[in-house]
Amino acid sequence: MVFLLDTHVWIWMTSDERRIGPVTRSKLADPANAVMLSAASSWELALKYQLGKIELPTPPSVYVATHLRRQGVAPLAVEHAHALAVGELPEVRHADPFDRLLVAQARVMGLTLVTADDKLFEYDIETIDARS
Numbered sequence: 001m002v003f004l005l006d007t008h009v010w011i012w013m014t015s016d017e018r019r020i021g022p023v024t025r026s027k028l029a030d031p032a033n034a035v036m037l038s039a040a041s042s043w044e045l046a047l048k049y050q051l052g053k054i055e056l057p058t059p060p061s062v063y064v065a066t067h068l069r070r071q072g073v074a075p076l077a078v079e080h081a082h083a084l085a086v087g088e089l090p091e092v093r094h095a096d097p098f099d100r101l102l103v104a105q106a107r108v109m110g111l112t113l114v115t116a117d118d119k120l121f122e123y124d125i126e127t128i129d130a131r132s
Helices: 007-015 023-029 039-050 061-069 080-088 097-109 119-121
Strands: 002-005 035-037 074-076 112-115 127-129
Touching: 002 007, 002 074, 007 039, 007 061, 007 112, 023 127, 035 039, 035 061, 035 097, 039 061, 039 074, 061 080, 061 127, 097 112, 097 119, 112 119, 119 127
Parallel strands: 002 035, 002 112, 035 074, 112 127
Antiparallel strands: none
């Protein structure tokens, strides 16, 4: 199985893994599964860091690269097909453009989105509740 992490779940993995439920932690740690982080999440982190909405011990350019390597999480690029698929999602159930892009990526690529955002469970994609 290939998992796409919502931004907050990846932050939990890097800072306080106990926030992720034991079932989800087990699935993410299973070497038979792949775990990915979208460039959209890096973009979101960079903007929030710049605006002072998130604190990181190092700038996002260092933090993301270091933790991706350390955790064995694969980077996922944003492709034109992903961006265009946002326009094919049902009417705005979630106004956050970063989350909508993650949903579109999961949908286009057949990935399972790992999130704790209840609004994202409404989309017609495979999801896992990170709290389980």
